[in-house]
Every structure is written in structure tokens, then in C-alpha cells.
Amino acid sequence: MAQYMFLLFDTEEFYDNVTPEGWQETMKLHTAFAEAVEAAGASILGGAALEKSSTASTVKQGSGEPLVTDGPFIETKEALGGFYLIDAKDLDQALALAKLCPSNNVEVRPVMDTSEGSAPPA
């Protein structure tokens, strides 16, 4: 098994106009996703929805004093809105599950093995 981070990128307009029914509907989609993951023999190790990117703060640490700025690190039309940590058999299974994930853009990143004796990053 291998671990993958699913990063969900979507436009945030959804939050501005969402109705209670629409919100319920979205939650249902995520529940269905969780069931599909389990049914496939994979598992969700963690995950969360994130507040809008306008609530983000970014701390930049360079050579001088750390600098705190308002907003996300990268301003994009489609912002990081949530994530899942998935345990899957291989990339094929991870990608098949990502296709079921309720988001318009899912970035699938393998999680690095940092246990003792592991290789330095590829």
C-alpha cells in the first residue's frame, strides 16, 4: 500500500452562493466518496475542508525576520479547499479514486516515506 495526498482545488464562488440544501448535497457527495474508498479496499487516513483562502495567512521565512502576510501563498482562481490522505494499493487505484472525488481539480501527490532507513527524496 502507498499513501497519497489528494489536494482539492476549486473556485470559491461556491461558498458565496451556497444554500443549506446545496451544502447538504455536497456533504452527501463526500460521504459517498468515503464509502467508495472503503469499498475499493483503500482507506481514508485523514482529511478536512478548509476555510476560504481569504482567511489564510502566510509566513515567509527568509534570511531576515519572518514576514507575515494576509492571504494564501499562491493566489489562484481555483484555491485549495480541502484535502484527503488516502491509503491505496498503487497509483492506478489512487487515480481511479481521485476520479470519484467531489472536486473539479484533484492533485494526487505520493506521500514521502520518512521512516528510519528511508531513502532521501527522489
Next chain:
Amino acid sequence: MSAREIARVVDEAHRRHWPTVLASTVRLTRDLDLAEDCTQDAFVQALRTWPDGVPVNQAGWLTTVARRLALDRLRRETTLRRKLPLLIEDPVSPDDVEQPTDPLRLVFTCCHPALARDSQVALTLRLICGLTTREVAAGMLISEATAAARITRAKKKIAAASIPYRIPPDEELPSRLDVVLTVVQLVYTAGHVAAGPDLTRADLTGRALELAGLLVRLMPDEPEPQALLGLLQMTQARGDARLSEDGELVLLADQDRSRWDVRLLAEGLSRATAALERGHGRFALQAAVAGLHVTAQSWEQTDWHQVVRMYDAMLVSWPSPIVALNRAAAHSLVPGADLTAVLAELDALSNEPTLRSYGYLPAARADVLARLGRKEAAVAAYDEAIALTVNGAEQRFLRRRRAALAE
């Protein structure tokens, strides 16, 4: 046997057996780099020991040696070995030497859709065809450093992201196979219309034909590899006639059809026909177009209606601007075609980002404009096409057409 003869025998074995030997070794090591090193070393050993007698089963000999070298190294390095992510594979025993499907696993791993197209091509040339990094670079017209970086990055992704070493399940096979066939076709095209002064790079076209043949052998029940091989054979069969005696490009329309390789044509045509009886995939339809061309008595007598129909069928499942361009070009040749409508069809394509640097679009426009009697616009379109063409022979061809117009 002389040293030169042995070198030739080993060279031939390298071409024929490289993917089988490597793929079987990969299943043992589950590490591409290690398997590649050991496979390379097995061929070096062959050069040393085959002068005493060439084995009857060359592939078996090479596989045994490569796997033994791999086992030795795995044992020796076991304590020092970094914990590298291993390739994920279906549960097949690593001890079975002969697994006829091994090369196919390797092909699907190299052409995994999660790899960039350029990486798929580079990896296929390197791991399936056994080309050196320098040869891959020459084939893809990139620097050796770029080729090396591309191959290394792709291998790292395969390991780090756990891209599996296996043949995809039936439900995914059509789309996964399409990627593989596209890569093989790209290799052929890269050799067929090479940039630079020469029109073809025979090594790449030859490799592509071998790859297509390998896929036909590995997947005898699939019509699309058959269709691709047939398509490439028909294209290859016209090879000599594409160049005049002084090395100039001759378009299909003006080719001396008696110079075509009739035997290869017949083989390609029968493959294409067999494939078409079993399905109308992307490659079967392309092969059908090629078949319509090669069976026509002349360019004029080609069944252009039918060619247009094939492109229409292709556009249904493959809405690519390049297919649309080919359709428009074929449409312009239907007897009595409305050229103004064709021009509109071509103009509509000029906004397509994928065609922006594609010389065939202005070349097709130039031809239609010339036939409409709009000389100035045709000359401008030829200039545009010449500027976008990297192949020397094609450039000279376009200049001649442009010059003929000015007279």
C-alpha cells in the same frame, strides 16, 4: 566466428531480445535502474563468451545471466541498500524466469498516462527499444542532458508514486492501449518526418515498426495494434517514392506508384482489413484511410468521399484539430468540392492553439487559395508554412510550390 560476426550476432540479439530480458529482470528486482544495469551487463558477457559458442536459446541465456547478476547484486547490497520504493506488481512469482507477458508490463509502465507524453516516448525508446540516452536524444532532437533528465525524472516518478508494473484490467485496456499506440506512432512520425536535411531517420521508423510488431505478438486478440502495424507498413511501403532521385520530397499526389514496396503494402493492407473487421478504433480508421490511398490507381481516382467519411468517423471519438485539418484537406479533393466552404473550414481551425505552429495548416490553405485563384493570399500562406516547417525537404517542396505560383 570472427569477432565482427559475434558483434553482429549480439547486436541482433540486443534488438530482438532486449525488452524480454529487461522485463523479466525487472520482475525480479522491482527496480528499473538495477534491472537495466544487469541487462546491459548480460549483453557485455555475451560479447565475451559467445565466441566459444552461441547459445541456441539466446533470449533464455541472456535472461538467466541478467537475473543471476541481479540476484548477486541484491544479495551483496542487501545491507547497504537504501530502502527504495519498489515497483508494485501483480502477485506473480519473481522466480519464474519465463513470463510471456513481462514485456507488456514494461510497455504499459513506460506509457502510463500519469507520465508526460515526452517522458513516455523517452522511456519507451530507452527501456523497450534499448536505445542509449545519446540515441534517445538524437531521436527526439533534444540534448543528451535533457534526455537523461527526462528519463531519470520519469523513473523516479514511477518509483515514488507507485506506478504499477502490470497489464491494466480489461475495463481500462482500451484507453491505456491507446496511449501505448500513440507513443509508437509518435516514434514512427519522428523518424518519418525528421527535422534537418534528411527526410527520414530510418532507425526510428524501424524501431517503431518493431514496437508495433511486438504489440501484435503480445496482444494477438486486439485489433488496434494490428491496425497500427498495418498503417505503419503501408506508410513505410511508400517510403522510397517519397523522395525523387535528387532527394526532393514528392507528395503522395505526385508519387510514382510503381516505386511502392508492393509486398509490404499487401501485408499492411491485409492487416488493416483484418483489424477493420473487428472494430473501428482510432488506428483502424487511420489504417482505412491509408488503405484507400494505396489501393487507388492514382491520386485523382482516390475515393475522397470515403476518405472524408473515415475522418468524420474519427472525429466522433477523437475530436482533434489535426484530424479536422486532414478532413478539410480531403474534402478539398472531392470532385466538385465547394472550395470556399473548405477555406472556411480551414480558417476556423486557425484559432486552434495546437495548430498554431503546425506548418500543414497554412500549407493546406495555400493550396486551396491557389486553386481559388487568390494568388497573393496563397503566397502569404506558403511563406507562413515555410517558416513553420523544420524539415529541409519539406521546406524546399513548399518553396517550389510558391515559386510556381509567382510565375
